[in-house]
Amino acid sequence: MELASTQQQGYGPARERFISKTFNHLGAALLAFVAIEVILFKSGVAEGIAKTMLGLPWLLIIGAFTLLGWLASRTAHTVESLPVQYAALGAYIFLESIFFVPMFYIADKFAPGAIANAGLITVLGTIGLVAIVYTSRKDFSFLGAILKWGGLLALALIVCSAIFGFKLGIFFDVVMIGFAGAAILYDTSNVIHHYPEDRYVGAALELFASVALMLWYVLRLLISLRD
Known part of the structure; x- marks a missing residue:
């Protein structure tokens, strides 16, 4: 999807409303994510989901999630219907x-407190990164190519890890946290400079995906440090 640049248009009321809507939707998405996790774990459903997923080939789970996630993102960015965008x-x-259920299940069993700590670190990190972009108004679109190739390399390493059975280790987690931080910078920059002003749902989805990626690897790191 091509993003319409607004750098030469300034940041008028319409753009500020778009930015506000995007981050309001991001906040709502994060709250919805927390609410779903609480319901799954309080009801006891999470344990069954975790045990089932942990018993499946991890490559199958990653492949299915990647495909379905891409379809949802594509829909939110291209479909004109606002209700369909919200559905995506x-x-x-x-x-x-x-x-996230298997990761939260493992953390809850073997690293008490790691989930709350990971959530706090992720929220503070996200706020800091968003503030950097918003206050400086710097365009981080140059990160796009780096993230594309870095993401492909990370995916290749994950696939090789699953196939050959080696652990990626703490260093990989740290690198991926940095990768997620760069993705948040990139997505926030696109929100401020490039996204069409009617695509706040899709913009929020992209930001949510990057924040979730950071949470995943921060939590992985905290669990690893408990071992």
Whole structure:
């Protein structure tokens, strides 16, 4: 999807409303994610989901999640119908919630307190990164190519890890936290400079995906440090 640049148009009321809507939707998405996780764990459903997913080939789970996530993102960015855009965002939040269940289950069993700490670190990190972009108004679109190739390399390493059975280790987690931080900078920059002003749902979805990625690897790191 091509993003319409607004750098030469300034940041008028319409753009500021778009930015506000995007981050309001991001906040709502994060709250919905937390609410779903609480419901899954309080009801006891999470344990069954975790045990089932942990018994499946991890490559199958990653492949299914990647495909469904791409479809949801594509829909939110291209479909004109606002209700369908919201449905895509809701579907993506639900998918992320299910994907996180095994990680939260392991953390709850073997690293008490790690989930809350990871959440706090992720929120503070996200706020700091967003503030950097918003206050400086610097365009981080140059990160796009780096993120594309870095993401492909990370995916290749994850696939090789699953196939050959080696652990990626703490260093990989740290690098991926940095990768997620760069993605948040890139997405925030696109929100401020490039996204069409009617695509706040899709913009919020992209930001939510990057924040979720950071949470995943921060939590992985904290669990690893407990071992």
